[in-house]
Amino acid sequence: MQEDWLKRWQEGRIGFHRDTVHPLLERYWPELQVAQGTKVLVPLCGKTLDMRWLKEHQHPVLGIEMSEQAIEQFVAEGNGDVARYRQAGFGVLRQGSIELWCGDFFHFHVEQAAEIGAFYDRAALIALPEATRQRYAFHLAQLIPPGGKGLLISLTRQDEGGPPFHVEADEVQRLFSPNFTVAHFQDGERGPDGFRESCWALQRRGPGDS
Template structure:
């Protein structure tokens, strides 16, 4: 996906992917990562997700990466926080108590800029990327987070019936991307009520990724 694709979506308010409440799969399964209160949770391609408010209210610290500055201005406004804004090379950092968001290209985010991460929550990043970019993304994500444990949400549907994003990422692909580094476990799989975007039958799966013992 070109950066302009996402910038235009945010500028037009074409954000059907944005949920008005915290994702129930997050609230139901995040504790399976065994996070300690105060843990720092990374949300790649976070947008202005309400999941951030839930994580903060639950006692976690949040670090995110997002392409759209428009989305992050809206996020801080909705959180009622006044961010400190600074430059970090190609990125812009928005910071407030317990929250840091890096605005720019996810591939410009380094381990140095990101800082220590205790867990990853990926609801909308892997599935937002086309097939040729997903492998690069997974490799980069594991590098900058030292393969922190992860809660991942994916969709599976007939890609011929609808263009992504979100794209269809099946079980075999999840295991192909993560299986060499993580123990990969499906903790819930359910049909998307009414179909994905109201168009196609789809299964939504929540994955628990824990670093494999070598």
Template sequence: MTPEFWQQRWERGEIGWHRAEINRHLAEHWPTLNAAPGCRVLVPLCGKSRDLLWLAAHGHRVIGVELSPIAAQDFIAEHGLTATRTQSPPFERVTCDEVELLIGDFFALMPAHLGTIGAIYDRAALIALPPDLRQRYAAHLAALVPSGAVSLLISVDYDQNCMNGPPFAVNAAEIAQLFGDDFHVAQVGDHDVLDDEPQFRARGLDRLTEQVFCLKRR
């Protein structure tokens, strides 16, 4: 699954993963994560999510990383934001008050691009990645944040034989395998959401759960 795949999805407007509303698991579980007040929050593969604004409204400096410049343009336009653009090679940095968007390849991120990150929010990043990229993603996240940084991770689980991703099924056992060496991992939610997502039933699923995890960097 190449960067061009995702660029083309944005160009064609095929962004079924996008949600217009604030994620309910974010609103429910973020307060219990005990992220340091005012800390920088990293949001990988952020798209044009409204969750960025929710995090900023709760006192955080938010840094979203997104491959597609279309996503950044839409985010600015849809929320009536004023943006300044600077170069932070190999990224373009788009700043809208307390939200910054780094446009480019997540795997090119270095700590110097981010400053000190206190928390991570992943709603749809890990599950967008095929198996061969997930361990690389987990290791790269660990390299970007200091000990004590916390993370809210939302995954999905279903019978992968019934549907090809994305989104890919990443169950609790795989989460533990991917992150357990570098993070303390605790599952805090498991929700049947198939009735809320009829498009996945149409794709052949008879089971779909959203699983919520709190992580803390060792």
């Protein structure tokens, strides 16, 4: 899967990338009531403009992306000086209040996540095959502190292709409900490509939460 992902960026096969901010982020992020200044984790972030939207709404952002090419394109298309350094085995680029960690999401551990208080997933869960999605949900739960909130966008499709992969509502519940409260915001209209997105609010459970 990693090789295919990197090859997509190398060949410019990035039809999943949006040239505008995702409307579900604009519509529903305010409803989470995440405090300004809360750092937001964006797994498998690509070069999404959604990170700039979060920054403009007073959230420091930590994106994790395997493709160095995606990260370089993101900072090249932005404004401001870029700092480069290495930390915990990752190459890190920082531009303003956005830091991008180049490497495997599953190698990012809680020690590096100390400042993270929220997350946004538009393209991580649905980029992973079924066998890896359980591991992703568990690892995400280790990185988000009790009470931490997140916005998740899942996708269903009429064929069996992917990525992005088909993820039903009951799978979202099954994957995340052991560690998060899960609330459904909206199902979108099915597009001409056969894709339909769904939007979810998640909040990390703490000790004793039912």
